[in-house]
Amino acid sequence: MRSSEMADEVTLYADGRSPFVCRVKIALNMKGIKYKNMEEDLQNKSGALLNYNPVHKKVPVLVHNGNPILESLVIVEYLDNVWERVPILPQDPYEKAAARFWAKFIDDKCIPALYKVFSSKGEEEQVITEACEQLQILEDELELKGKKFFGGDNINLVDIAADFIAYWLQLLEEATEMKLVTRSKFPKITEWAEGFVNCQVVKEMLPPRAIMLAYYKNRFGKI
Amino acid sequence: MADEVKLHGVTGSPYVCRAVIALNLKEIKYEFVAEDLSNKSADLLKYNPVYKKVPVLVHNGNPISESLVIVEYIDEVWKGVPILPQDAYEKAQARFWAKFMDDKCFPAVFKAVSSHGEEQAVGEAHEAFQFLENELKVKGSKYFGGDNINLVDISATFVAFWVGAAEEALGIELLPKDKFPKLTEWSDNYVNCQAVKDSLPPRENIVAFFKKRFGKA
Numbered sequence: 001m002r003s004s005e006m007a008d009e010v011t012l013y014a015d016g017r018s019p020f021v022c023r024v025k026i027a028l029n030m031k032g033i034k035y036k037n038m039e040e041d042l043q044n045k046s047g048a049l050l051n052y053n054p055v056h057k058k059v060p061v062l063v064h065n066g067n068p069i070l071e072s073l074v075i076v077e078y079l080d081n082v083w084e085r086v087p088i089l090p091q092d093p094y095e096k097a098a099a100r101f102w103a104k105f106i107d108d109k110c111i112p113a114l115y116k117v118f119s120s121k122g123e124e125e126q127v128i129t130e131a132c133e134q135l136q137i138l139e140d141e142l143e144l145k146g147k148k149f150f151g152g153d154n155i156n157l158v159d160i161a162a163d164f165i166a167y168w169l170q171l172l173e174e175a176t177e178m179k180l181v182t183r184s185k186f187p188k189i190t191e192w193a194e195g196f197v198n199c200q201v202v203k204e205m206l207p208p209r210a211i212m213l214a215y216y217k218n219r220f221g222k223i
Numbered sequence: 224m225a226d227e228v229k230l231h232g233v234t235g236s237p238y239v240c241r242a243v244i245a246l247n248l249k250e251i252k253y254e255f256v257a258e259d260l261s262n263k264s265a266d267l268l269k270y271n272p273v274y275k276k277v278p279v280l281v282h283n284g285n286p287i288s289e290s291l292v293i294v295e296y297i298d299e300v301w302k303g304v305p306i307l308p309q310d311a312y313e314k315a316q317a318r319f320w321a322k323f324m325d326d327k328c329f330p331a332v333f334k335a336v337s338s339h340g341e342e343q344a345v346g347e348a349h350e351a352f353q354f355l356e357n358e359l360k361v362k363g364s365k366y367f368g369g370d371n372i373n374l375v376d377i378s379a380t381f382v383a384f385w386v387g388a389a390e391e392a393l394g395i396e397l398l399p400k401d402k403f404p405k406l407t408e409w410s411d412n413y414v415n416c417q418a419v420k421d422s423l424p425p426r427e428n429i430v431a432f433f434k435k436r437f438g439k440a
Contacts, residue, residue, distance in 0.1 A: 055323065055354055069315045071322055081311040097287045097296040104289055105273060137273055 010035035013049050013061040015042055016207050017215060019164035020072040021060040025205040026160050027076045031083045035062075073103055076160060089157050102141065102150060103161035110134045111164055114180070118220050122178045135186055138162070142188035148195050159196055166193040167206055175216035228253035231267050231279040233260060234424040235432050237381035238290040239278040243422040244377050245294045249301040291321055294377060304418075307374050320358065320367060321378035327351045328379070332386060332397065337437055340395030352403050355379070359405035365412055372416055376409075383410040384423055392433035 012028070012035050014021045028035055040049055040059050052061045052068035062069045062078070069075050080088040090096050113131040120127050142150070150158035159166075165181075170193070173179050183190045196202055230246065230253050232239035246253050258267055258277050270279045270286035280287045280296065287296050298306040308314050328351040335341070335348040358367065367375035386397050387410070400407045413419055 055327075064312070067312050069312070070319050074315050074318045074322065077318065078311055078315040081314065093296055093299040094282070094285050094287070096299070097292050100292045100295065101287070101289055104292065 007065075008034075009063075009065050011038055011063040012036070013038050013040055013046070013052065013059050013063070015040055015059050017212060018059060019168045022163055022205055022207070023072045023160050024060045024062060024075050024079075026155075026163065026202050027079045027088055029201045029205055030086045030088065030155075031079060032085070033079065033083055073107065073157070073161060076157060080157075087156075088160065090151075099151075099157045102158040105134075105137070106158070106161045106165070110138065110162075114165070114169060117180065118172055118176060118178070121220075122176070128180070131180060132185075135165075135181065135189060138165070139186050139188050142192055149192065155196065155199060155202070159192075163196070163202070165189065166196040166202075168212060171209060171212040172216050172220070175213050176220050226251075227281075227283050229256050229281040230254070231256045231258055231264070231270065231281070232277040233258055235429060236277060237385050240380050240384075240422055240424070241290040241377050242278040242280060242293045242297070244380065244419055245297040245306060247421050248306065248372075248418040249297060249303045251297070251301055291325070291374075291378060294374060298374075304371075305373075306377065308368075317368075317374045320375040323351075323354065324375075324378040324382075328355070329381060332381065332389075335397055336389045336393065336395075336433070339393055339437065339439070340397070345395075345397065348397060349402070352382075352398060352406055355382070356403045356406050359409055366409065372413065372419070376413055380413075380419070380423075382406070383413040383419075384426075385429060386410075388426055388429035389433045389437075392430045393437060 010028070010033055012021070012024060014025070014037055016039060038046070038048070040046060042059070045057060049059065049061060050057055052063060053070050056070065058070075060070075060072055060075060062075045064078075064082070069078050076088060090099055113127075113134045116127050117131045122128060145152075147153060149155050150162065169181060173181070181189055181193075197206065228246070228251055230239070230242055232242065232255065234257070243255075256264070256266070258264060260277070263275060267277070267279060268275055270281060271277075271288045274288060276288070278288075278290055278293060280293045282296075282300070287293050294306060307317055328348075331344070331348040331351045335344040338344045362369070364370060366372050367379065382398070389395070390397050398406065398410075414423065
């Protein structure tokens, strides 16, 4: 317990539907950190958000005792530095580097490739192939690790970074009636996803299925 | 126990240079394994199967990929000159700006260079530079890291060195001094830091590279 914990003021500028915001919420929940949630209307961003994040004007933004921290994975690492209980990153420098590598891979390669499939209405073979290639890399990593999560027996930075794949992707597939991650093609990812969304600290933070389905149906329609 | 440190790279890469600067800052002895990117070594493909790119740091047989991940690893394993701030909030700020370099700045600069200074592309690069200019103004210090270089300065190596080389090679202006006085001053100081000076490739090589890759026929 941090000695100044009683005086800590933690505010999260959020959009409950966002997987990036959810990463931060999972981390906050894991560590049992009390915070105030400020839900943003992204069509009408608050003055506070624009003040705290003039560069990107995006959520999530975490404000800790008046200091803003931006970028979901930067925020998660910050929380891990400041609140040491229930560690999110491995202790060992090499394993820590590996975790950062995989989290970055998910952000730089996986998620963009997946979004492209749905935003291009699944019409381009090449786009689907590319997305499946990235998923296969994750599938192989899970196979190699042979554990329940990327973090081993417990979730870590990588699992949190991959939250989109565990939950949002499935709802996107359902809304657009386009399946990428089948159990037969990606058994490890399927199993991992089921385990991840059933973690207590994760379950409590996920937005309701109905909300995401409605949002995706509206945004992408049937493919 | 003797540490074995190898860095797979190419001398012309600003990403590889980040790792070299970090190694030199900490005075780490290492072996530079020069790669031919048109004929990658079996080792490189084994060590970085996901991206098949440089730089890759191999420490006692353990490979680490992605330049900023490598720099943070180096900072954690070898004490001495610190690369990241100690304070958690300042650390988060440094990581934010390093990410900004890669996510916004670099792509904008690349577009401006590859389009031979096309107006809109240069405009976008200037937008990115303006954030850096403002940050230096607000900080009021010699470097993004204060009196000494840190992760942010290192991540911005391409701005300090590669941009100037591209300007010369292609006869375009990307970083005008009158518009970005702080960033220009920072660049001049940065390339004169000992650890950086020791790490940069010869300028004429980079100029030649840009002429060859992007120059008009």
